[in-house]
Amino acid sequence: xxxxxxxxxxxxxxxxxxxxxxxxxxxxxxxxxxxxxxxxxxxxxxxxxxxxxxxxxxxxxxxxxxxxxxxxxxxxxxxxxxxxxxxxxxxxxxxxxxxxxxxxxxxxxxxxxxxxxxxxxxxxxxxxxxxxxxxxxxxxxxxxxxxxxxxxxxxxxxxxxxxxxxxxxxxxxxxxxxxxxxxxxxxxxxxxxxxxxxxxxxxxxxxxxxxxxxxxxxxxxxxxxxxxxxxxxxxxxxxxxxxxxxxxxxxxxxxxxxxxxxxxxxxxxxxxxxxxxxxxxxxxxxxxxxxxxxxxxxxxxxxxxxxxxxxxxxxxxxxxxxxxxxxxxxxxxxxxxxxxxxxxxxxxxxxxxxxxxxxxxxxxxxxxxxxxxxx
Numbered sequence: 001x002x003x004x005x006x007x008x009x010x011x012x013x014x015x016x017x018x019x020x021x022x023x024x025x026x027x028x029x030x031x032x033x034x035x036x037x038x039x040x041x042x043x044x045x046x047x048x049x050x051x052x053x054x055x056x057x058x059x060x061x062x063x064x065x066x067x068x069x070x071x072x073x074x075x076x077x078x079x080x081x082x083x084x085x086x087x088x089x090x091x092x093x094x095x096x097x098x099x100x101x102x103x104x105x106x107x108x109x110x111x112x113x114x115x116x117x118x119x120x121x122x123x124x125x126x127x128x129x130x131x132x133x134x135x136x137x138x139x140x141x142x143x144x145x146x147x148x149x150x151x152x153x154x155x156x157x158x159x160x161x162x163x164x165x166x167x168x169x170x171x172x173x174x175x176x177x178x179x180x181x182x183x184x185x186x187x188x189x190x191x192x193x194x195x196x197x198x199x200x201x202x203x204x205x206x207x208x209x210x211x212x213x214x215x216x217x218x219x220x221x222x223x224x225x226x227x228x229x230x231x232x233x234x235x236x237x238x239x240x241x242x243x244x245x246x247x248x249x250x251x252x253x254x255x256x257x258x259x260x261x262x263x264x265x266x267x268x269x270x271x272x273x274x275x276x277x278x279x280x281x282x283x284x285x286x287x288x289x290x291x292x293x294x295x296x297x298x299x300x301x302x303x304x305x306x307x308x309x310x311x312x313x314x315x316x317x318x319x320x321x322x323x324x325x326x327x328x329x330x331x332x333x334x335x336x337x338x339x340x341x342x343x344x345x346x347x348x349x350x351x352x353x354x355x356x357x358x359x360x361x362x363x364x365x366x367x368x369x370x371x372x373x374x375x
Contacts, residue, residue: 005189007032007180009172009203012042013360014353015195016154017368020069022193023162025372030189031155031164032182034171040197042360043148044220044330046278046286048235050362051141052086053245056109059340060247062366067143069365070150077157079150080281086142086235087116087125088242089133089316094257095239096134101251103137112140127232127277129318142235146280147361175203177348191375194352198331200295207346212337213355217297219305219329220288226321228283238316240265240274246338268312271305275312284325287313293334301329332358343371 006022008015011033019029049070051063074081090096103115116124118133128136158164167182174181179188198215200208242248243258262269272291279285290305306327314322334357335342341363342355353371356363 006191007189008193010195011038012197013364017364018193019164021368021372029164032167036169038151041330041332042151045147047145047147049143052139055247063362065366079153081145084144084234085140088137088237091132097253098251099137105250114138125233129316144278192350198333204346214293216334217292217331218289222326223285224323224325225319236277238275244274
C-alpha cells in the first residue's frame, strides 16, 4: 500500500474527479466537504457531457476522455446515462448557413456529425417544432446523465472501488503545507487540493483575487411531459446556442448571425440566454438557461428571465405537456480571459483546481487526470 496521502477539499465534480485521479496515481485520498452532500453547481445543471461545444485540440480531446471516464464510472455502479447525442436546430436561413458551415468544419476534423433536413429530423426525433424548420446538425458525441443522481452516487464509487475516504459536513478553516485545519482537528497529507468552485473567499482568497475570474449565475427549470414514456431521443438546442460555445466560432457566418440576434433579440443577448433541453431517465426535461456575471448576486430568480426562456423554447420545441415542476439557479466560476481551467500552486504541496466555467461536467475528469499526471 502506498504511503503517499492527499486531501481534496470540495465534493463537486472537480473534487470528485481529482480524488479519482489521485487514487489511481497511488495516493491514499481523503475528501472533505463542508455540507452533508454536494449542493452546488455540479447538481444544478443539464447533466450534459458536451464535447460538441469544445474547440478542436486539447479541450475537445479532454471532453471525449472525460465522457469515457463518466461511462466507466456509471457502468461500474449502474448509474443511468444515455448516449443521446445533440441536435442543433435552425429555424432561420442564417442559422442554417451556420450549421452547414459547422458540418463542413466538424466533418473535416473527424467529428461524428450529420446534417439533417426537416423531413429527416421529423422522422427521427420527437419534440421538434416543425414550423419554419430549416434543418439541423446532429452530433453523436454527447451523453446525458442526471447530475443530481450522478454527483450523489460517485462518492460511493470512489469509496468502494478506489478506497477514497469522505469527511462530510466539516468546514476547512485554514491550510498550511501538509496540514488541513477542520474545526479543531488537523488532518495531515503530502498534497492538498482545493476544489472550491464558486467559493473564492474562504481559502486562498488572495490567489483568486489575482485571477481574471468571476462568477456566473444561471436560471434553469424542469418540466414533466404528459407521459413519462415520451422521449425526445436526443438533446435539443435552439439557434441562440450557436453564439454560446467556442467550438462554433469556426463558422465564418457566425458574426452575422450574432449581429442579427443583437438587433432583433437584444434582451436575450444581454441576459446571456440560450435555450437547450436534456431529458433524464424519469422523462423530466431540464431547460435553461441565462447567464449573469459578477461576484455577488441577488439570490432571487427573476420570473421574467424564465418567461423569456420558455417563450424561446416553444419556438423550436414541442411537448405534449410542459408541466413546470422545479425552478432554481446555480452559480459557477468563470474565467474572463477565455481560459477554461485554473491549476495553481500557492503553497508547497497545495494546489487549486478551478475555473472550468459551465463545462465542469464535460471536462473535469479529463482535466484532473491531466493535471495529476504532471505531479
